[in-house]
Amino acid sequence: MLFNTSIIKKLQKSNLIGRGCNNFLVADKWLSVKNAGIKGDKFVVCNVSESEPGMFKDEYVLKNFSERVIDGIKIAMKFIRAKKGFIYLNPEYFKDFQDYLLPEISAQKVNIELYEKPLHDYVGGEETSLLNSMQGLRVEPRFKPPFPTTHGFFNQPTIINNCETFYAVSLINSGEYKNIKFYCLSGDEVDNSVKELPVNITIKKCLQEFGHKSSDKYFYQVGGGAAGFCYNYKQLNRAFAGNPSIIIYKKNRPEKDLILHWLQFFKNESCGKCLPCREGTYRLLKLLEKQYAGENQDQAVINDLIFTIQNTSFCGLGKVACNAVVSYWKNICPKK
């Protein structure tokens, strides 16, 4: 793959948006890093944390397109003159894809190091927590601003992008990009599958492409198995937002199992730094456990807890922690 100095113009023309969950224009991010007036080294990090349940597209990309991913990282490194790049992998992928990535790295003669996440956790996928993890600190988020583009790895300007983004960059560079991205389908009565589909698409169309007929027998969690919203079959004509993942649930799944599962997930994954998320997710879980065991709880307190976690948490984990339960109660099984 050839290095092309007008990569930034190509990125701008393509309007490429990052394939992680931040929805940021790649060209803008790269330019911020390039123009960051901070002395010292700059770095590139490829984020393959993929800790959202129901997402396995990064796995698919690494398995089938390692070459392009390394090429994309190389392009980024050359653009900002970074001497070193990292690929940040969850423990499972680190084990599975070393043999795909390491040969590519040496073949393309680029200084990239593979870094294994110490724990297969959720918050470690967030970019500032990722940096803290790599720096040997507690895996907790930092303030934004400043952004990793200016204060990233050891407070140096850093490009952090999802591995599918680097894959797309490589395609853009060689003129083969077709404005598509990968979507994941999983759930009841389907096999896990990944498909390449247009960037702008409705949920309904996406399901059709996967060969699924939506009906009242199911409900759909869109945006990931933890952070995603639950929609019923009438609400699928909206545009896809958030993580490109749909999980199909049979409608007769007991409410208790679902709600407690989602609450337990966030109670487990809270990093513990800020009060509302650390205490709130724990208390919410305890309250709903009691409720489903038959002891009626004060609905106002539950609503207040949800409000506080959503609106006053330090980072995005808190913001999305109640998406599934709130949307489930609103759209699927309204609370009495």
Place this chain on the structure above:
Amino acid sequence: MSKKINLTINDHAYTAHNGETILDVALRENIDIPHLCKHPDLSIQAICRTCVVEVVKVRLGFKTQPSEIVTSCSTKVEEGMKIKTKSKDAERARIINLELIFSEHIEKCDTCIYQDNCIILKYAKIYNIQIARFPDRKKKYPIWQFSDSIQFDSSKCIDCRNCVEVCDKMQACKFYEVADRGVETIVKPVGAYCNTPLQHNIDSLQNDSNKFDCTYCGQCVVHCPVGAISGVPHWQKVEKLLTEKTNSSKILIAQIAPSIRVSIGEEFGLEPGKIMTGQLAASMKNLGFDYAFDVNLGADFTTYEEARELVNWLNSDKKRPMFTSCCPAWVKFVEFYYPEFISHLTTSNSPHMCSGPIIKTYFADYLKKDPRDIIVVSIMPCTSKKHEINLDTHKIDLGWCLERLDLPNLCHSGSNYHRQFFADTESRNKKLDSDFHQNDKKSIKIKSVDYVLTTREYAYLLHKHKIDLPNLKPQDLDLPLGIYSGAGAIYGTTGGVMESALRSTDYFFRVFDEVGSLEPVIKGENYQLKKKRFSKISQSRIEFKEVRGQKGIKTARVKVGNRKLNVAVINGLGNAKKFLDNLKQEPVRRSDNWLLKSGGGQKFDYVEVMACPGGCIGGGGQPIPTNSKIRDQRAAALYEIDKNLPIRTAHENPSVLEIYQKYFKGDEEFIEHILHSKFKQKEREGYTVMPS
């Protein structure tokens, strides 16, 4: 001149500077926004989330301006921002967050000395929150104690991490760590295990916990917003002694540190820096103490001994610099972290470790009382003093002193005390059989100070016994151990020990140059009176303003006697670490700016180190809150006291001179025993787990 920003808070217009946060502006304008993890000494954490407000930012080109809830401590002000501190949404979230705080803070209010001054109780009342809405989840959490100084009750910890930051970043001890994650997150001493229902006993994240230890400085105590960390209480024991006084033969003596008189007013609602010496003396008597003495006098003894030691040090080829050692936290820091500098510490005791032994020898003699019947209570701005009084090197060996008392010039031949121990052989053998035999002399070690009350504990006792300190009729402190000089008074602030020592060193050098030795000094002669040489020797320099100020590391080149000395004054253990690390690298780097002032980065001759920011007035036992503005106010008051005193040098304090002349009488061994101490490298003392 930074850019001015216009904004509104609760529909009132204010101006702010670029770079300020919403909370900065609110506090400046006396608008109350609750906040717990924010402390002006520390970096912004924004993790307690109680300071939330609702803001509308101006977004040009947008029709609707959405509002959002943000933490005011971390959000910078922007032009045209509209802030509501009491909006429905902000209050809704704040109430839940406060209730969550209480769910991780067990309420032990009845035994807590902060109960009248507790910020979360105050918020609870203002916001009508239900303290018990969520059940306490830290019921079985451990209480850790560090020596006899500091107690960390982790069942009250709200995980604000102020202690972790202050111990790591400001004090360079790194004794606390945050371990585990999520709701199992726990702040604990490095290396401690926690066996509570939620802990998974995940190994400490610090691999080398033996490399870190507590120096008892107490900065964690004064930065904890909820009193989870406190000084080990001595007030109950002292209170018991006071109430049992009528039935016992004990003499109870209290002595106040330099810093107390300018800080205790804060515990009664007064401004920091209000001088309350007279009221303190009265309060000590009201509480029931027999004598009210002053550690400032002890400070004069420390200065006298330390200046003497400095002159001898500088006249020898001992390795420089000589470091002060009146701060027990600093001494522990050296003994544990930098033992190679132990030989650089002055052996002169800290002020209350001078006045304490003098009370139990000289004053016991004066009263004709057995020193074991005298209880000395020091009132200190400090938590490390609670550890200091237990050290072996600070105990007085009465057996050894009693031997000394055989010398005719040291005892009152007609005193009951003398008679009791020496006149009557039979009763002597009967009474002292268990303690002291003539042919088989045993040592009778006693503590020179028995208890240490922090400023907070003392104020708590006063409140408890309804003694309204500010409105007491001022009294004088008692003679003979209540007279002090300005040099003693300024010990409480960073630079005070240095200035005090320099005042006397200047005079001692002149004496030495005249006489060829320091004999007149050891004999307690008021040399200028003796020689009637008022002009030359008595005109020792008083003020050394170049060593004053709150800056972490100050350096100066001063003239004392006929010498020029490179001195440094350090406050905060983090700064001490920087200084020592730099000293260890020979030759000294010229690139560090703060070295250049002392004459091109040459070797230092004399260095003062205080572990706490600002010196003792910022100590671990002081009233909460504490911040740099408050420390400034307290320090300024001390210099004010000094300025207004007729005697401003230790070597002119009549009580000091009298004791050297008539009690010590040049007996250097005796002076060494009671006014000097030894140091040694320490192993980790760590923590003990207290029964909850």
